[in-house]
Amino acid sequence: MYRYDEFDEAFVRERVAQFRDQVARRLDGSLAEDEFRPLRLKNGLYLQLHAYMLRVAIPYGTLRAAQLRQLARIAEEYDRGYGHITTRQNIQFNWPKLKDVPDILGLLADVEMHAIQTSGNCIRNVTADHFAGVAADEIEDPRPLAELIRQWSSAHPEFSYLPRKFKIAVTGAAEDRAAVRVHDIGIRIVRHPASGEVGYEILVGGGLGRTPMIAKVVREFLPKGDLLAYLEALMRVYNLEGRRDNKYKARVKILVHEIGIEEFRARVEAEFARLDGPSINADPAEQARIAAYFAAPAYENLLPESGTFEAARAANPDFAAFVEANTFPHRVPGYAALTISLKPIGGAPGDITADQMRVVADLAERYSFDEARATHIQNLVLPHVRKADLFAVWKALVAADLATANAGLITDIIACPGLDYCALATARSIPIAQAISTRFADPVRQREIGPLPIKISGCINACGHHHVGAIGILGLEKSGKESYQITLGGDPGEKAALGDILGPGLSADEVPDAIERIVARYLDTRESGESFSDAVRRLGPAAFKSALAKEVHDAA
Template structure:
């Protein structure tokens, strides 16, 4: 994990002091609302439906137990004792008082955390795979590259006021995309050329929101030393030529679509010609400096515990289900990566109480070298667990409510806070998620269905990534009433695609029935071992529409 040096700490401390003074001036009436707006946004502070919301950065989803314990302390002191983990691997406080925010930021700074660039028209938190550095299918660990991007982008003077917010993701695996890189403003994939040299495949112009688009390939191979200068070139073209007259057309995806990917790439390459091999070029010394923060922990030599696990699975069927769904093969023999589910039925997806934060920090200290990760699916991960300790971990995870064996299933719902909190939302998201979870609270049935991604957003801003759910649900407003639009076929992985709307929207109480009908079509029409998403692609929408609308309207 990256550790601040004295310069990093001073910058964050100075930002806290600066915002404290700005907040005091605003509360004293010395700053007008429109003057305070950009200042609070630069510090991650939004005005939501009922209270301010503070979004806290978790760079590339990596947390220490000390940081999680501090978050628990702050939620109890300044909020309502819980927080919400987001699809961008950040965490949000939904009930802080404005006058307390500087104290919260000061507390975060004590453990090398902040809220800088978690809002506003700037480069946001760089994200990556929650299993970065530990699974067997990686070309290289993406975390050092995320950290290099973070250091380059933080307070970058050219990119503090872009036409619109900007998001970058990095993926290290050639066989799967667990970071949804094709749905980011810039998506970076690690790859190697024919000579075996490490570099990047670069996509630009992906995104969700009102105009969901899959990112376009602009470079098949970028040598690793040129990463930052090439990103710089992309941002310069966007900053100069992106639209500023209409915020709904201001994202880079609109510029790429308007110019065409060939012309956009030509302009980037022309800009890069002025930057290539310049001061921004990464040296081996700089790459190694950052990479030293992400070395493997002190693994011990272990044999694979397959025989032990088979014996334990036979004795504990619940443990067997948990292993199948929540535990992943590790690159190191004798270890495993474990997902702690925040999707227990009856609880808001992604929410975590202060008690649970302390509990997960305790589990991290006991079983995973004091580190955790936040996933895009709004769960927590212990990345380095000994296989011979998995049974003990399972018992404790059950005690704390983390052992629901539903990862990747229909009830592992991705969900934004929706109308319960967000001032932008057209409809509530959390009650819809809970009603679906309650309807499908049958593990045998869930396992028979296999992997099904279900994503819910309360508005077109798509914070719940509904466009790329195998089943997507979008809250819409119809003359003051909350309705829900259903889409099918979205995919965030290597076969990236946006889901298609099936037809007219539904009232809230109809949604679980609609989802059940969709699932039943799959059960009736699937081929042997065919995943849900493949059945949708093969059949098209018509069989689902026929079943859904036969009796719904």
């Protein structure tokens, strides 16, 4: 894991002092609220429906035990004892007081954390594959790349007042677990087809929100050393040319869409050609310095299979079900990556209590080389657990109510905070997730249905990524009532697709029945071993329309 050197540390401390001063200047009237707002947003501080919300960055989702314990302390001392993992691998606290925020930022700096650029019209927290360094299908660990971009984008003098927010995701694997095609910039680590050299494929103009779009390739192969100069060129084109007349048309996806990817590429390449790369890029020694922090931990030489593990699995069906749903193959024999689901049946997706954070911290320290990850699916991961230790970890998770065996299943629902917290929301999200989760609580039935990612957004801004849910649910407000639109066939991965709207909106009460009918249609029509997403791809969303029809008829 990356560790701050004295410069990183001093940089973050300066930002804390600066924010403390900004709060003071707001309170004495030097700064108007309009002027203060972007400043607080650039430190992750929102004003929500009921209170301030502080969004803390977890760069590319990676956490150490000491950091988790500090988050637990902040949750207890400054919040109501819990935090909320977001769809950008961050954590949000929903109830801090403005006057306390500089102190909270100080506590974060004590453990090499910050809330820099988790909001505002700037480059946001860079996200990465949560199985980085673990997955066997990886060309290279994407985290050194993400860390380099984190540093480069921090308080960037030229790109801190962009037309709109800007999100970057990176992956080094063949399977896209980072949703790079629905980001403003997606970066894939690739091998050059001819030379075999490792470099980057750059995608641009993806995004969700009210105008969802799949990203397009703007550069097929960028040599690694050219990254920062290329990003500078691309960001400059966007900063100068991106629309500022309408905030809903200000994302780079709209610029790419309006001028076309060829023209956008030509402008970026022209700017890139003018730049003096060597005076901008990080030199190889700096790249190597960062990469060294992500060297593989000291794995033991283990047999691929563990006798104790297999025995425990055979003797304990609950443990076996947990292993089946929540473990991911590790590239190193004898190890597994473990998903800790933050989606208990009927719970609020992504919420975690301070006590649970401490349990995960202890487990990470003891069993996973002091490392945990936050995922954009709003779960946590212990990336490097010996198979022989899985049973002990599971028992500890059971005791902490953290052993829900549903990773990737129908109750592993992404949901934004929605109208329960958010000032932008037009409908509730969490209660819809809870109702669906409760409806499909039966673990046997969940396993029979198989992987089925449901994603729920409480407004058109799509923080719950509903466009790329196998089943997406969008909460809107229609004549004073909440109305939920169902989409089908979305996919955030390498087969990226946006879901099709299935029919007219439903009331909150009707949603679980509608999901039930869609699932029943799938179970009736699936071919052997065919996942929900594959079935929708084969049959087309229209084949599921009639499943919704009865609901609509009843609603009319």
